[in-house]
Amino acid sequence: MCRVFLLFIVLFAACTTERMTNIEQLMEDLSAAENASQREQHIEHFMEQVRRTGTPLIENDTTVIYLYQGANKRVRILGDITQWADNIEMENIPGTDLYYYRGIHPAEARLEYQLIIDDDPPIADPLCPYKVLNGLGSHSELAMPGYTYHPALESVRDGTPGDYARVTQHLLPSGIMGYATDIYVYTPPEYESLNTHHPTIYVLDGQDYIEYAHAPAVLDHLIESGELEPVIAVFIAPPNRHAMAIPNRSTEYGMNPDYARFMADEVVPFVEKHYRSLALPSARLVAGPSYAGLASAYIALHHPNVFGLAYSQSGYLSFRSNALVEAYRHAPRKPIRLYVDIGIYEQMVGLGWLPDDAVNFLEANRQFKEVLTEKGYDFIYQEYPEGHTWGNWRTYLIDALSHFFPADIQSEQTP
Template identity: 85%
Template sequence: MCRVFLLFMIFFAACTTERMTNIEQLKKDVSAAENPSQRKQHIENYMEQVRRTGTPIIENDTTVIYLYQGPNTRVRILGDVTQWADDIEMENIPGTDLYYYRGVHPAEARLEYQLIVDDDPPIADPLCPYMVLNGLGSHSELAMPGYTYHPAFKAVRDGTPGDYARVTRHQLPIGIMGYTTEIYVYTPPEYDSLNAHHPTIYLLDGQDYIEYAHAPAVLDYLIKSGELEPAIAVFLAPPNRHLMAIPNRSTEYGMNPDFTRFMADEVVPFVETHYRSLTLPSERLVAGPSYAGLASAYIALRHPDVFGLAYSQSGYHSFRSNALIEAFRQARRESIRLYVDIGIYEEMVGLGWLPDDAINFLRANRQFKEVLTEKGYDFVYQEYPEGHTWGNWRAHLIDALSHFFPADNQSERTP
């Protein structure tokens, strides 16, 4: 969370009582300098303050300053605010090696970004101490003053990846899909010492949830802090992760009826044979982001007798000209509950490789909301000032889990 707390909205540097120089004042000081040595000194004094606070610098509730220092000819910003499609040119302060950009964002926004220096590949902002991991690399993170950062992520704001210490790996034999599948199973604290049964969370793109969303550690935190009832989590690994080779997540998650049968007829029975899972549909949640969000909603629609709960994070509901939305429209209303969320910076997802009529995930999710409303489904719909990133998904996974499995549910559960 690259923010300077509200105390610094009037430009006080962190851990000091000195007044921090305004960027406009810095430009005036540099312009008035009598020689290169004076200009350099003004920049050095300013950057000494900046390094104590980190960047971007919060000017007020909605305005921030991005900075980059280096002997370059061009620096640009690429990120959520540009929907990862365009870039924003940073301005050089003449006669110096300092570049800046004043951005205006929603007060509650949480945005990820990278810098393009000259024509090199995008990099994380070297002045920003906070990063979020994603499938294509590390993003720097800006959290605006109105954004609330969950304490479960306090220890990993530097971009530390999640580990597999709290999960057990299983390999499912060849079955419906025609190849083996890896799953990783998390059990809640005190699972071994208590003879209790628990609801089960099935997470598609499972390894990403472990490494980028720190889901096992987050579950530990939520359960121990009393925010969530104890639950089992099953992380499913798609084949050829992050590769174009076939099969892959696209072949599994693209409304594939074989994959829905695999989930209902092979994965769930395996888990419930080996773990103390509660067995009502209302005690099984299937969830995932993007393509996996599409798959999660489709699995619940096809197998409501198995999965009574579905969570779609930034779901690819524009897939095949809104095929999932039409499937919900045409089918009878099933006894499933859904949680659907989307970022407002998700109008150009996959630009250049998804069909042009499919890149507006925000519009498609709003259309999905309309159909769910028309059909009378029990659902929650949320929009956030965020983008198509794991920083978004890891934070709001907590919201959905707390909705479906609040801690006070535990007293009502029976095995």
């Protein structure tokens, strides 16, 4: 009599609607197998489904199975769920080359992770089809069932970098900084055919936004779909981006008054001389992530007559014992609007190389929210079940831009 085995507990790969069998069913089938050949058949059938849909496997709204197959001694998970500061041991299914870990996460979470195989450097999960670039390589991506991808990002989930086709590069000499800076300028669709002035976003860590956040392609999508007012975007690159040399992003973004003056007195005048940029503080947004988020909020505080809008993504507001938070607390309220967001998995950022009292970005951002509330600022504050990653920042950049520049705001026609 033919033995029918049903791997019917449907494993559901992240971001799909197809259900598959779960780990317990596989282990039951393996336990009931009469010989090695049957065990191999069960494993191969299981893995066929896994390879077709990918990992992690979603059992329900909050429970997932991380899975790895390989003849190794040890497999660990490193990622947002450990805040990149620790790792989680995966369990071997006895008598097989399969390793798994059951994780419980918020239903709306989007999480990035890597695997550590034996003692080798971390790698992306070979069974996960979704990748995110983060400067130091590729992370695998898990989107829980309650997470919704914006259509502008659906085509970039394979981990390929964004390109520079939609931006124009300029080398801007600076008398203030004493060196030249690369800037990359994006203009909206139909810019050349319309005699219109536009709001402008000034984006720190600019090359990262182009390559890792696909910002030019995202802007095209948002504008062409009618979600966003046509904007100009200026992507400002820090010096020595991939070199251990000074100057660098730390020397520029660490509450540097010279860099703030450079942005206000040199970058903005250059852009407004060469592009049809609206010359209004309320039409200029300065934005950036992490260290650049700190710098964005700092620049707006000190130059509100130039930048009336600021966006801090996962801002390094714990810098120098919350120095910027205290600066906002003690300064008169400025005529600026802010958008501040942070991931709940950002409580140990830079552990091991940042000062111990500076790694809790989440707490520092919460304190910033309290100060902004006390001072009466016009601001938006958001927390998300995400980590300190470009997958986070590329997603919520869309929300912030739509908040500041919704499509019903009209650009200014030139007389």
